[in-house]
Amino acid sequence: MSERIVRPTSRLLVLDDHDRVLLMRTVAPDSSRSARWITPGGGVDPGETHVEAAVRELREETGQVVTEVGEVVRVDDFEVSWDDADHTHGHAEFFVVRLPHFEVVDDEWTDEERTDILESRWFGLDELTATDEPVEPEDLAEFVRRVLSAGSTA
Incomplete structure (x- = not known):
C-alpha cells in the first residue's frame, strides 16, 4: 500500500470503582493473528466526531451507555505495520470514563468483533504492569498510572 491512509479512532480508558482498567484481548489485523490487550474503542465513522x-x-463494545466522555487525554499518531490492515497510519484520541464495575455485554458486537475479540478483563495497575502479554499502546501501564495519579474522573 503506497498511498497514505489514516484511520481515525476513539479509544476509552474505562476505569471501575476499584481503579481497574477494562481491556479486550483482540486479534491483530495481521496474517499472524497474534493477540494483544487493547482498550475499548474503534473507528470514527464519516460525519462523526471523536467524542461521538x-x-x-x-455502548457497542461494552453495553455501557454514557452521554459524555470528557476531554481528550491523549493523542497517538502512528504508522501501521499489520499486513492485512486497510490503512497505513492511525490517529487515536483517548478518553477516560469512570464507571461502577460491570460485566461486558456483547449484544451490539459486529460479526468481526465476535471473531476478533477473544476476551475482556479488568486489570489492576499491578497486574497490568506485571503482564508479559502484549498491550497497546505499549506504555499503557504508565498511561493508566498517570491518569490515576491525576485523579481523572472524566
Missing part, C-alpha cells in the same frame, strides 16, 4: 465515536463504541 467514543460514546458509540463504549
Whole structure:
C-alpha cells in the first residue's frame, strides 16, 4: 500500500470503582493473528466526531451507555505495520470514563468483533504492569498510572 491512509479512532480508558482498567484481548489485523490487550474503542465513522465515536463504541463494545466522555487525554499518531490492515497510519484520541464495575455485554458486537475479540478483563495497575502479554499502546501501564495519579474522573 503506497498511498497514505489514516484511520481515525476513539479509544476509552474505562476505569471501575476499584481503579481497574477494562481491556479486550483482540486479534491483530495481521496474517499472524497474534493477540494483544487493547482498550475499548474503534473507528470514527464519516460525519462523526471523536467524542461521538467514543460514546458509540463504549455502548457497542461494552453495553455501557454514557452521554459524555470528557476531554481528550491523549493523542497517538502512528504508522501501521499489520499486513492485512486497510490503512497505513492511525490517529487515536483517548478518553477516560469512570464507571461502577460491570460485566461486558456483547449484544451490539459486529460479526468481526465476535471473531476478533477473544476476551475482556479488568486489570489492576499491578497486574497490568506485571503482564508479559502484549498491550497497546505499549506504555499503557504508565498511561493508566498517570491518569490515576491525576485523579481523572472524566
